[in-house]
Amino acid sequence: MIVMKFGGTSVGxxxxxxxxxxxxxxxxxxxxPVVVLSAMSSVTNALIAGAKAAAAGNFNDxxxxxxxxxxxxxxxxxxxxxxxxxxxxxxxxxxELVVTYKGIAAVGELSKRSLxxxxxxxxxxxxxxxARIANAQGLRSQWLDARKFMITDDSFGRANPVxxxxxxxxxxxxxxxxxxxxxxxxxxFIGSTRKGVSTTxxxxxxxxxxxxxxxxxxxxxxxxxxxxxxxxxxDPRVVKDARVISEVSFQEASELxxxxxxxxxxxxxxxxxxxxxxxRILNTFRPTEPGTLIKDTVVSDDIIRAVSSKKGITAIFIxxxxxxxxxxxxxxxxxxxDRYQTSIDTIATSEISVALTIDQTESLxxxxxxxxxxxxxxxxxxxxxxxxxxxxxxxxxGIAGRVFASLKDVNIVMISGGASDINLxxxxxxxxxxxxxxxxxxxxxxxxxxxxPLSFVIPSGSEESAARS
Ligand code: ASP
Ligand code: MG
Numbered sequence: 001m002i003v004m005k006f007g008g009t010s011v012g013x014x015x016x017x018x019x020x021x022x023x024x025x026x027x028x029x030x031x032x033p034v035v036v037l038s039a040m041s042s043v044t045n046a047l048i049a050g051a052k053a054a055a056a057g058n059f060n061d062x063x064x065x066x067x068x069x070x071x072x073x074x075x076x077x078x079x080x081x082x083x084x085x086x087x088x089x090x091x092x093x094x095x096e097l098v099v100t101y102k103g104i105a106a107v108g109e110l111s112k113r114s115l116x117x118x119x120x121x122x123x124x125x126x127x128x129x130x131a132r133i134a135n136a137q138g139l140r141s142q143w144l145d146a147r148k149f150m151i152t153d154d155s156f157g158r159a160n161p162v163x164x165x166x167x168x169x170x171x172x173x174x175x176x177x178x179x180x181x182x183x184x185x186x187x188x189f190i191g192s193t194r195k196g197v198s199t200t201x202x203x204x205x206x207x208x209x210x211x212x213x214x215x216x217x218x219x220x221x222x223x224x225x226x227x228x229x230x231x232x233x234x235d236p237r238v239v240k241d242a243r244v245i246s247e248v249s250f251q252e253a254s255e256l257x258x259x260x261x262x263x264x265x266x267x268x269x270x271x272x273x274x275x276x277x278x279x280r281i282l283n284t285f286r287p288t289e290p291g292t293l294i295k296d297t298v299v300s301d302d303i304i305r306a307v308s309s310k311k312g313i314t315a316i317f318i319x320x321x322x323x324x325x326x327x328x329x330x331x332x333x334x335x336x337x338d339r340y341q342t343s344i345d346t347i348a349t350s351e352i353s354v355a356l357t358i359d360q361t362e363s364l365x366x367x368x369x370x371x372x373x374x375x376x377x378x379x380x381x382x383x384x385x386x387x388x389x390x391x392x393x394x395x396x397x398g399i400a401g402r403v404f405a406s407l408k409d410v411n412i413v414m415i416s417g418g419a420s421d422i423n424l425x426x427x428x429x430x431x432x433x434x435x436x437x438x439x440x441x442x443x444x445x446x447x448x449x450x451x452x453p454l455s456f457v458i459p460s461g462s463e464e465s466a467a468r469s
Contacts, residue, residue, distance in 0.1 A: 001178060001219045002033045005188060005210035008041035009227040010284040011126045014079030014133075021133045023225065023287060024183060028139065032178045034217065036146075036188045036210040037130055039122025040076070043069055044189075044203070047097070051118045054101040055110035062101045070094055073125050080129070082136050089128055097121055112156035116200045123187035123206070131185040141183040149173040150191030150209065152199045159191055159199035161212050161271075166191075170216035178217070186213075207265035211279065215271040222272060222279045224264060230281045230292030231256060231263055233306045238434045239441045245292055245305060252305055252389050253279070253294040255423040258345075259310050259387035269294065303399060304390035304444035309433040311384040313345070314361050315413055316368075319353035320375025329374065330354065336370045346385055346416035346425050355414045357385060357427060383413050384433035387425045388440055400424060406443035410436045 004027060006020050020035075027033045039047075050065030073090050077083040097118065104114050124145070131143035149169040152159035177184050188206025191199045201208050207224050214222040231253065234242040248256070250273045257264040263281060272279050272294075282291040318333060333354055337344055340363035347356040353375075358364075364379070371377045388403055400417070403424060410432045417424040428436050 001217055002027060002031055003036060003210045003214040003217075003219050003222045004033045004225060005036040005206055005223065006038065006130075006225045006284060007206065007227065008038040008044070010225050011037055011039075011130060012041040014076040014129075016284070017076065017126075017130045017133055018080070019284060020130060020225075021137060021139065023284065024134065025137070025139055028183050031220075032181050032183055034174060034178065034184045034186065034213055034219075035130070036186055036206060036213060037123060037127040038188050038206040040072055040126045043072060043122035043125070044119055047119050047122055048115065050097075050101055051104055051110055051115055054104040055108060057105065057108060059101070059105050062105070063098070066094055066098060066101070069097075069122075069125075073129065076129055080133055080136065083129070083132055086128060086132055090125060093121060093125060113154075113197065116156045116159075117198045120187075120190035120198055120200050123189050127185055127187045134183065134185065139183055140181060141185055142177050144173060144177075144184055144186045146187040146190055146209065147192035147196070147198055150212070151194060152191040152201070154193045154197065154199065156199055158202040159193075161191070162194070165194065166212070167216045170213060174213070174217055201267075202265075204262075204265045205267075207268040211268045211270070211272045211277075214277050215275050218275070219277055222268075222277055224268070224279060224281045225284045226263060226281060227283065227285060228263055228281075229283045229286060229289045231294075231306070233445045234308065234437055234441045238309075238437050239307075239446075241446050242441065243445070243447075244289070246290060247293045247295065247298045247300070248305065249298045250294060250296060251420070252298070252422055255387060255389050255420065256306055256308055259308050259385055259389075259423070259425065263292075300391070302390070302445075303396060304388055304440075306389045307386070307437050307440045307445065308389070309384045309386045309437050310345075310359070311382075311430050311433055313357045313359050313383050313385055313427070313430075314364065315355060315357050315380040315383045315427055316371070317353060317355045317378040317380070318371050318375050319378075321352055322375065332374060333371065336367055339370070340367055342367060346414070346427065348414050348416045357383065357414070380413060382430040383427050384430045384436075385425050385427055386433060386436045386440070387423055388444075389423050390444075391422055402443060403440065406439050407436055408439065410439070 011017050024035055046065045046068050050062040053061035077086050134141045151162045151165040188209035189200050211222050230244040232242045236242040250269050254269045258266040276296050279294040283289050342358050342360050345357045368377050410428055412426050414427040
């Protein structure tokens with residue numbers, strides 16, 4: 001059994017959707033896949049923009065977003081044959097959207113719950129069209145509303161799977177169809193609470209949906225079809241001779257996904273690791289490329305596998321003489337971040353100070369206020385975490401030395417390394433991040449300075465990765 005997930009650019013037009021159906025049909029000759037779809041590119045953004053406009057009292061702007069969304073889907077439907085009744089289905093959903101916008105406008109406030117109800121609509125629309133194309137082409141298939149089985153908690157905007165209920169519900173919904181050879185088309189990104197309230201897994205969360213479903217049905221492979229050739233040694237927009245990495249381990253992929261390689265939603269790997277289900281990243285625009293296979297163990301001689309950077313990070317420095325020779329200080333600091341549900345990405349400590357980085361700043365003011373009780377707090381905005389993912393940092397000597405020696409004229413704000421054997425991370429000023437990545441790639445990964453033989457292309461905007469940034 002295979003889960004095939006297609007991102008927003010992969011379903012960005014009728015033509016792309018037809019291509020998706022071709023790829024699904026090819027797979028269906030061997031096994032019966034579950035197809036997980038994103039919204040058409042830019043639709044989720046438009047849905048959210050409309051909701052914000054409605055909340056701000058600009059109802060006409062909200063309606064303009066509805067028109068944009070309608071136009072995009074109608075164009076796709078008109079380009080396929082036999083979609084007339086789909087037009088009325090789309091209109092029904094858009095009417096529902098307008099009602100929700102009206103509700104938001106009436107209260108003049110956008111709750112996370114309403115935002116989830118709105119932002120998940122794009123997946124329902126896109127999947128209906130793709131399923132119809134498949135049907136028209138004679139593929140034995142069935143459209144399913146993922147909210148019937150993707151049971152989550154009520155952390156709107158970033159809901160978590162409730163495994164105990166999600167697994168049996170998913171199996172019950174999918175297995176009978178798959179067993180009789182019916183391809184299932186469903187949505188990524190969305191779920192619902194036990195009580196049936198719509199939720200989303202967070203921006204770019206369709207990958208995560210695919211891996212959750214893969215785990216629930218015990219899939220043999222989870223395929224993430226996107227708009228790039230795979231995980232790369234560095235961001236090709238920054239490093240000209242960045243290369244696709246053909247195989248990476250779960251551990252390496254998690255570090256990379258979290259620390260800047262936006263090809264995969266960071267949580268995607270998490271469920272797959274436990275069941276050791278391989279995740280394959282493939283390019284819908286170049287389906288014959290081998291992509292990247294993420295699996296349990298990988299053999300490689302490379303000391304450094306990839307360099308990435310994550311920008312828009314905030315560094316927080318807390319220093320206090322009170323910490324000298326005392327205990328319990330870190331626990332108090334962590335408790336504050338816990339209170340505001342803000343996760344810490346990297347950390348470094350000395351006897352009287354702690355430095356750490358976060359990427360969610362919604363509660364920064366409250367965090368600073370609470371931290372100030374314990375010491376002096378200094379904030380540095382717009383820093384970047386540079387991560388050098390490699391292997392055997394502990395076994396091989398001299399790697400860290402080479403890493404830092406290669407960074408000419410880059411001021412290092414903070415160093416955090418050694419917690420994992422495979423990731424050496426440090427923080428630089430945002431403006432230096434690209435240079436740092438280029439210098440490190442040049443030192444460890446460039447092959448004789450020749451340009452990338454794959455002549456890598458990112459389709460316009462590479463919107464899927466934008467959704468994750
Ligand atoms: N459509 C959603 C987003 O743009 C989910 C996804 O594409 O993965 O964030
Ligand atoms: Mg998307």
